[in-house]
Amino acid sequence: MPLKDRIPMPEQDPKLRITNFDEVALGYTEEQALMEASRCLQCPNPTCIQGCPVNIDIKAFIGLIQEGKFTEGYYKIKEKNNFPAMTGRVCPQETQCEASCVLAKMGKPIAIGRLERFLADHEMYKPQQIETEKKNHIPVACVGTGPASLAAAANLAKKGYEVHLFEALHLPGGVLSYGIPEFRLPKKIVNHEIMLLSDLGVFIHTDVIVGKTYTLQQLRREFKSIFLGTGAGAPLLLGVPGENLNGIFTANEFLIRVNLMKAYRFPEFDTPIKKGKEVVVVGAGNVAMDAARTARRLGANVTIVYRRSRAEMPSRAEEVQHAEEEGIHMKLLTNPVAFHGKDGWVQSVEVVSMQLGSPDERGRRKPIPIEGSNYEIYCDQVIVAIGTTPNPILKYSTPELLLTPHGNIVVDEQYQTNIPGVFAGGDIVTGSATVIEALGAGKKAAIYIDKFIKGA
Amino acid sequence: MYELVDKELVAPDIWKIKVRAPHIAKAYKPGNFVIVLPHERGERIPLTVFDTDEENIHIVFQEVGKSTKLLGKMKVGDQIQDIMGPTGHAFPSQKFGNVVLIAGGVGAATAVPLGKHLHACGNNITIILGARSKNLVLFEKELQDISEKLIITTDDGSYGVKGFVTDALKEILSNEVVDLVLAIGPAVMMKAVSDLTRPLKVKTLVSLNSIMVCGTGMCGACRVGYKDGTVLTCIEGPELDGHMVDWNTLLPRLSMYKEEEAISLSLLDNESR
Numbered sequence: 001m002p003l004k005d006r007i008p009m010p011e012q013d014p015k016l017r018i019t020n021f022d023e024v025a026l027g028y029t030e031e032q033a034l035m036e037a038s039r040c041l042q043c044p045n046p047t048c049i050q051g052c053p054v055n056i057d058i059k060a061f062i063g064l065i066q067e068g069k070f071t072e073g074y075y076k077i078k079e080k081n082n083f084p085a086m087t088g089r090v091c092p093q094e095t096q097c098e099a100s101c102v103l104a105k106m107g108k109p110i111a112i113g114r115l116e117r118f119l120a121d122h123e124m125y126k127p128q129q130i131e132t133e134k135k136n137h138i139p140v141a142c143v144g145t146g147p148a149s150l151a152a153a154a155n156l157a158k159k160g161y162e163v164h165l166f167e168a169l170h171l172p173g174g175v176l177s178y179g180i181p182e183f184r185l186p187k188k189i190v191n192h193e194i195m196l197l198s199d200l201g202v203f204i205h206t207d208v209i210v211g212k213t214y215t216l217q218q219l220r221r222e223f224k225s226i227f228l229g230t231g232a233g234a235p236l237l238l239g240v241p242g243e244n245l246n247g248i249f250t251a252n253e254f255l256i257r258v259n260l261m262k263a264y265r266f267p268e269f270d271t272p273i274k275k276g277k278e279v280v281v282v283g284a285g286n287v288a289m290d291a292a293r294t295a296r297r298l299g300a301n302v303t304i305v306y307r308r309s310r311a312e313m314p315s316r317a318e319e320v321q322h323a324e325e326e327g328i329h330m331k332l333l334t335n336p337v338a339f340h341g342k343d344g345w346v347q348s349v350e351v352v353s354m355q356l357g358s359p360d361e362r363g364r365r366k367p368i369p370i371e372g373s374n375y376e377i378y379c380d381q382v383i384v385a386i387g388t389t390p391n392p393i394l395k396y397s398t399p400e401l402l403l404t405p406h407g408n409i410v411v412d413e414q415y416q417t418n419i420p421g422v423f424a425g426g427d428i429v430t431g432s433a434t435v436i437e438a439l440g441a442g443k444k445a446a447i448y449i450d451k452f453i454k455g456a
Numbered sequence: 457m458y459e460l461v462d463k464e465l466v467a468p469d470i471w472k473i474k475v476r477a478p479h480i481a482k483a484y485k486p487g488n489f490v491i492v493l494p495h496e497r498g499e500r501i502p503l504t505v506f507d508t509d510e511e512n513i514h515i516v517f518q519e520v521g522k523s524t525k526l527l528g529k530m531k532v533g534d535q536i537q538d539i540m541g542p543t544g545h546a547f548p549s550q551k552f553g554n555v556v557l558i559a560g561g562v563g564a565a566t567a568v569p570l571g572k573h574l575h576a577c578g579n580n581i582t583i584i585l586g587a588r589s590k591n592l593v594l595f596e597k598e599l600q601d602i603s604e605k606l607i608i609t610t611d612d613g614s615y616g617v618k619g620f621v622t623d624a625l626k627e628i629l630s631n632e633v634v635d636l637v638l639a640i641g642p643a644v645m646m647k648a649v650s651d652l653t654r655p656l657k658v659k660t661l662v663s664l665n666s667i668m669v670c671g672t673g674m675c676g677a678c679r680v681g682y683k684d685g686t687v688l689t690c691i692e693g694p695e696l697d698g699h700m701v702d703w704n705t706l707l708p709r710l711s712m713y714k715e716e717e718a719i720s721l722s723l724l725d726n727e728s729r
């Protein structure tokens with residue numbers, strides 16, 4: 001029998017979706033989910049599970065969908081992952097679980113992420129049945145409220161700890177709230193999955209900058225153990241002339257204004273955003289795609305400029321495809337060397353064409369500028385999305401915390417920093433990575449935090 | 457939510473408010489500011505902490521646009537949606553020697569806490585307090601108390617000396633040894649001060665009022681050209697070396713949202729009509 005094709009994900013039409021901020025991928029119906037699940041071979045030796053950074057029992061939850069046992073399937077996922085509505089949407093499945101499915105060899109892996117999302121959407125608003133150990137009233141703090149801290153908090157709360165989350169911004173969620181746009185990850189879903197955490201008895205304190213409002217030393221006096229999940233939120237700049245002209249944004253500022261502050265609904269919301277007509281986005285990661293697609297929805301003609309070729313684009317394939325469907329142009333092997341402006345406003349990006357040289361230590365071919373190939377791309381807005389680094393605030397007030405030369409926190413194999421009882425995980429340790437890796441780190445750190453406290 | 461516990465008009469359109477935030481009051485150091493989100497759909501704006509008591513932080517602000525006007529409308533007992541902080545570098549606790557502190561307009565709200573701090577660190581302070589006209593001269597008494605000499609300038613000559621703060625500074629610099637100039641006020645004024653002291657190699661600090669969003673070093677909204685690179689005012693400032701600031705990048709950035717600010721303001725005016 002020939003292998004059936006994956007059930008496609010229903011999506012908003014590209015022409016329509018560039019006029020709104022509603023979710024692009026609409027989710028499977030029950031019927032579609034049953035059909036997709038029926039393709040799963042229920043392998044005796046399921047390779048898919050190793051592909052998931054938190055080792056969800058994928059075979060089991062898909063088996064439960066096959067039997068129509070959606071609630072059981074949902075709790076099967078929740079044994080390993082507290083936030084399936086988010087991971088089902090934003091995990092790079094094509095390089096993780098789905099890449100490890102036996103059917104991937106035939107190019108038709110089971111749509112594991114979509115099924116995970118289906119179960120989460122189906123069950124998440126029902127009363128939750130979660131077993132927690134008896135409250136032990138031992139206070140533990142998690143700093144930051146991105147996926148790393150959320151996972152650490154959920155797992156510690158289930159073990160009975162009194163968990164307090166501290167967030168600098170006025171809303172929790174980290175990148176889930178301020179970075180990833182509404183049309184990929186609706187904030188309603190983020191808020192709901194975070195609310196389920198409050199139901200576990202976790203306290204969330206916003207507007208608290210650890211290192212300023214409270215120092216780490218102060219927290220250490222109040223809490224038995226501390227988890228640092230502060231992310232890698234500080235923006236990188238190109239360092240080329242003209243970069244501070246008006247109209248040039250870091251992707252972080254652009255996305256924070258639009259997502260966190262809801263500037264796309266200005267003036268109903270007070271925070272403004274500049275709506276460019278001709279927008280150049282520099283970079284080709286997830287962040288660049290999100291910025292480009294956001295600018296498109298604000299009405300711009302958008303061009304992505306990237307110094308390497310398509311093969312090296314760090315973004316998810318699906319994101320590039322979505323971007324192209326939405327009419328976003330790509331100028332590859334092209335690198336900005338300067339910005340030019342008039343009366344303080346950007347007018348053009350001067351770029352140089354690149355060619356790929358020999359591979360570097362990591363096997364990536366190094367882009368080399370082609371001399372004399374400079375030209376200008378006219379634009380009225382630029383968004384720089386070339387990566388982020390750890391935020392230095394905690395470092396300023398905690399010089400004793402051991403960091404790498406890049407400013408990432410150094411931890412041992414048990415996620416403990418050089419300060420006893422202080423643990424860390426997520427982007428602050430690894431540099432920019434993924435939501436599920438941050439969730440995984442928070443979850444594992446929770447195990448060691450529990451051991452640390454019980455052993456003490 | 458943060459309760460407004462007291463409110464006082466200190467000059468036309470300029471308010472002093474007290475807001476309950478004991479944790480911020482406790483952590484506060486002179487030079488710090490807070491990020492205020494007036495209401496759920498509001499904008500995050502930076503405001504200096506003017507003073508503190510056990511329970512409250514005190515803020516002095518001028519009504520200039522929608523957010524500050526909304527704050528100005530709030531009544532005692534009302535709740536401010538969010539206040540984050542304190543943030544920004546604390547001002548160094550250092551004896552510089554002879555300090556000239558220049559405060560222009562509502563900059564006086566930042567000059568008072570920094571002046572008190574410099575005074576407590578044993579500095580000899582001369583103050584130049586500038587305003588457009590007499591009714592806008594702020595905190596004369598508070599600044600008098602901490603200075604050896606207080607010079608008041610008004611643009612229209614309605615009080616003190618007629619002229620700009622830079623005129624008064626020029627005179628001081630030609631007669632006295634000055635170890636530090638600290639200028640706080642409109643960006644054009646701080647630029648003019650920096651231009652005056654640069655050739656004389658007098659150390660000059662300015663308190664930059666860049667447009668901010670996060671206030672924690674993650675958005676880059678507040679960036680400004682500095683030395684050969686770029687700094688984020690919210691975490692490396694707000695007090696920075698006036699001779700290192702690239703004023704040509706700061707000045708246009710301050711008016712980046714002029715059109716949108718006007719829209720917000722006109723809608724607000726319509727609402728209240």
Ligand SMILES: Cc1cc2nc3c(=O)[nH]c(=O)nc-3n(C[C@H](O)[C@H](O)[C@H](O)COP(=O)(O)OP(=O)(O)OC[C@H]3O[C@@H](n4cnc5c(N)ncnc54)[C@H](O)[C@@H]3O)c2cc1C
Pocket residue numbers: 090091092143144145146147148149166167168169173174175176179180181208209210211229230231232233255286287290391393394425426427428432433434435436438
């Ligand atoms: C635009 C964008 C799109 C992305 N898309 C994807 C995707 O599709 N799929 C995917 O898997 N990954 C994606 N990523 C990456 C992913 O979001 C991150 O790897 C992940 O969020 C890291 O989680 P974290 O918990 O370590 O940190 P973060 O999510 O960065 O959260 C850190 C939190 O800590 C807070 N904080 C920092 N310092 C302090 C302090 N001193 N005191 C208090 N709070 C503090 C910050 O305000 C922030 O809220 C994307 C990232 C971005 C920016």
Ligand SMILES: Cc1cc2nc3c(=O)[nH]c(=O)nc-3n(C[C@H](O)[C@H](O)[C@H](O)COP(=O)(O)OP(=O)(O)OC[C@H]3O[C@@H](n4cnc5c(N)ncnc54)[C@H](O)[C@@H]3O)c2cc1C
Pocket residue numbers: 489499500501502503504505516517518519520521522523524525562565566664665666667668669694710711714717718721
């Ligand atoms: C570190 C710092 C401390 C400050 N302390 C005080 C203070 O103690 N008292 C006081 O009256 N003012 C202070 N300001 C200025 C204050 O933040 C602005 O007046 C306020 O944001 C204006 O908001 P608005 O909506 O009322 O006006 P808008 O109409 O939005 O703007 C009016 C002008 O204010 C500036 N501005 C607008 N939005 C912002 C923003 N998000 N961040 C910074 N500036 C902005 C712009 O230059 C703009 O042209 C401070 C600014 C900084 C950076």
Ligand code: SF4
Pocket residue numbers: 051052053054055056058081087088091093096097098112113116436
């Ligand atoms: S959490 Fe992510 S990687 Fe794991 S199974 Fe779900 S979608 Fe795949």
Ligand code: SF4
Pocket residue numbers: 039040041042043046047048049058059062100101102103110112
């Ligand atoms: S490897 Fe693929 S087909 Fe096999 S159990 Fe896992 S998801 Fe199903």
Ligand code: FES
Pocket residue numbers: 667668669670671672673674675676677678679688689690691
């Ligand atoms: S205000 Fe966001 S980096 Fe300074």
